[in-house]
Amino acid sequence: MTNLSERVEPSGAAPSKSLGWRAFVRLIMQTNPSKSWIAAALLLNLITTLTGLIVPLFMKNVVDRFSVESLNVWQILGIGAAFLAQALAAGASLYMLSRVGQQVVANLRERLWKKYLVLPVPYYDRHQTGETISRLTNDTGVIKGLITEHMAHFFTGMISIAGSLVMLIYLDWKMTLLMLIVIPLTAVVLVPLGKRMYHVSKDVQDETAGFTSVLSRVLSEIRLVKSSNAEPSEYELGRRGIANLLRLGIKEGRYQAWISPVITLVIMLMFVVIVGYGGMRVSSGALTAGALVAFLLYLFQIVMPITQLTQFFAQFQKAQGATERIVETLQEAEEAASGKxxxxxxxxxxxxLERVSFGYGNDETVLSGISFTAEPGKVTAIVGPSGGGKTTLFSLIERFYIPSSGVIRLGDTPVEEYALASWRSRIGYVSQESPLVAGTIRENITYGLDRSISREELQHAVEMAYADEFIAKLPGGYETQVGERGIKLSGGQRQRIAIARALLRNPQILMLDEATSSLDSKSEIVVQQALHNLMQGRTTFIIAHRLSTVVDADQIVFIEKGRVTGIGTHHELFVSHPLYREFTAQQLRLQEQP
Incomplete structure (x- = not known):
């Protein structure tokens, strides 16, 4: 079966208007549900239905030949056994289908999670975190509700309806045809309502994703919210999302409120017509009283499943909207693994770098014709005004993005020909923020390594990063929890953890992005010593605004407005590049200030 994630649509393509029920079925089948469990559950459903079909026939005979003498213990035990078998088979079937449904949704979530981890960085530039989380939780939750709560009743109901219809035709085909006339009339009302439910459900899921994005953004940056006194504006934004969800929920409830009365009205009309017409046929002798009783019992076995089917189709409309978004995610292009x-x-x-250009959008050029060579084991400093594209250049080397033109080579080989995981394993990146994950110090230092780390290796990396002293003073040592994004550590401590992580990876290419700019002078001295240890023997790129950081670089590349305007040593650029000379003078003035 074709994998949805393999049918990649062009990035930015408009989503399809409606994928329909086939997309839902295809998505479910791709999770490889247990066919043996489904077959067993359907067999039990069949047993339940057949058992249920026996009871009305038994009642027909009892009514037609009713007398106290006609009843015996074996008949009573037989009908009791039939009810017990029906209950046990129905319970077992519901459990098996529910279990299959839970496994389907678990596999779907696992597939989505795996997909998220291989999507390229540009995908996350276009989608908010909350929206992405909503796909994995809310949308799969809708599908989970359909499968585990309604799918079992769907199968049971369909078998029950089919079996009962066969028996109704057998008892009296004329009354059965009369009963079936109401179905097209009901569809005239229910089909338009179902379509509206589908569109409302999609709106609800979109609004839920947006509201989740607000929650994720605000709660993850709660310190910024409070320090900026932004509570009122964020409250208003959240309140607006809640109000929209309320409005859509009321609209959804209004459509559901129409469906239930329509079904009830149809059921009542069917009973009235059948009782009236059936009574006339009993009076004329065309039908026995027992057959009418059996007919009504079979009709009841149709009515109850129809109510459940109505709930199923209402939930199915929601699941279709969720399916579209999940399919769109699975169709997104993954990171290009490599060519060779x-x-x-x-x-x-x-x-x-040979004439490398790049832009985040069609009309936005960040880098234009960048060309320079970084020699192995040497230090290349990237300097220039803010917004010139320096960090973007690092992202291209890391292969977070693909150049729109030009090529990056290692020796004579384009870097795209290297396996992505292998390429990134050779790069160490230390940024200004030094992101940490919630967990222990040990987990953060060894983060992403696919091999066991000995105590000696860990200790050596920590000592080289000058992090051993502060770690030893912590109550839990290496097992100390750093908090969300390392909030329990100072900026200098986070930087040294990041440097220890890079040392443990033993990268051959090192990229330092303003690694000391946010530190106080005391922390900067320690971190600079750690960075000096880290840079030994490695091809190093440095983004820095401080003169002390770049003056000893083997070469300096000056970038302004996305273009290289100067390459050379500090002395060469100071003589030949007016803007670099101005940059140097400004740094010297800053150093002279008390």
Whole structure:
């Protein structure tokens, strides 16, 4: 079966208007549900239905030949056994289908989670975190509700309706045809309502995703919210989302309120017509009283499943909207693994950028014609005014983005030909923020490594990063929890943890993005010493605004407005590049200030 994630649509393509029920079925089948469990559940459903079909026939005979003498213990035990078998088979069937449904949704969530981890960075530039979380939780939750709560009743109901209809035709085909006339009339009302429910359900899921985005953003940055006195504006934004969900929920409830009375009215009309017409046929002798009783019992076995089917189709409309969004996510292009899957074993070669250009949008050019060579084991400093594209250049080397034109080579080989995981394993990145994950210090230092780390290796990396002293003073040592995004540690401590992480990876290419700009002078001295240890023997790129950081670099690349305007040593650029000379003078003035 074709994998949805393999049928990639062009990035930015408009989503399809409606994928229909086939997309839902295809999505479910791709989770490989247990066919044996489904078959067993359907068999039990069949047993339940057949058992239920026996009871009205028994009642027909009892009514037609009713007398106290006609009843015996074996008949009573037989009907009791039939009811017990029906109850046990129905319970077992519901459990089996529910279990299959739970497994389907678990597999679907696992598939989505795996997909999220291989989607490229541009996908996350276009989608808010809360929206992404909503796909994985809310949308799959809708499908879970359909499968585990309604799908079992759907199968049971369909079998029950089919079996009962066969028996009704057998008892009296004329009354059965009369009863079936109401079905097209009911569809005239229910089909338009179902379509409206579908659109409202999609709106509800969109609004839920937006509201989840607000919650995720505000709660993850609650300190910024409070320090900026932004509570009123954020409250209003959240209140607006809640109000929209309320409005859509009321609208959804209004449509559901129409469906229930229509079904009830149809059921009542069917009973009135059948009792009236059936009574006439009994009076004329065309039908026995027992057959009429059996007919009504079979009709009851149709009515109850129809109510459940109505709930199923209402939930199915919601599931279709959820399916569309999940399918759209699974159709997103993944990160390009590589062309030749070369292993990045020998990185002791020049890294060359040849007329590299890049823009985040069609009309936005961030880098234009960037060309320079970084020699192995040397330090290349990237300097220039803010917004010139320096951090974007790092993202291209890391292969978070693909250049719109030009090529990046290691030696003579384009970096796209190296296996992505292998390439990134050779790169160490230390940024200004030094992001940490919630967990222990040990987990953060060893984060992402697919091998066991010895105590000696860990200790050596920590000592080289000058992090051993502060870790030893913590109550839990390496097992100390750092908090969400490392909030329990200072900026200097987070930087040293990030440096220890990079040292443990033993990268051959090192990228430092303003790694000391947010630190106080005391922390900066310690971190600079740690960075000096980290840079030894590695091809290093540095983004920095401080003169002390770049003056000793082997070469300096000056970038302004996305273009390289100067390449050379500190002395060469100071003589030949007016803007770099101005940058140097400004830094010297800052250093002279008390």
């Amino acid at each position: 899957n070369l292993e990045a074993a020998n990185m002791n070669m020049p890294l060359k």
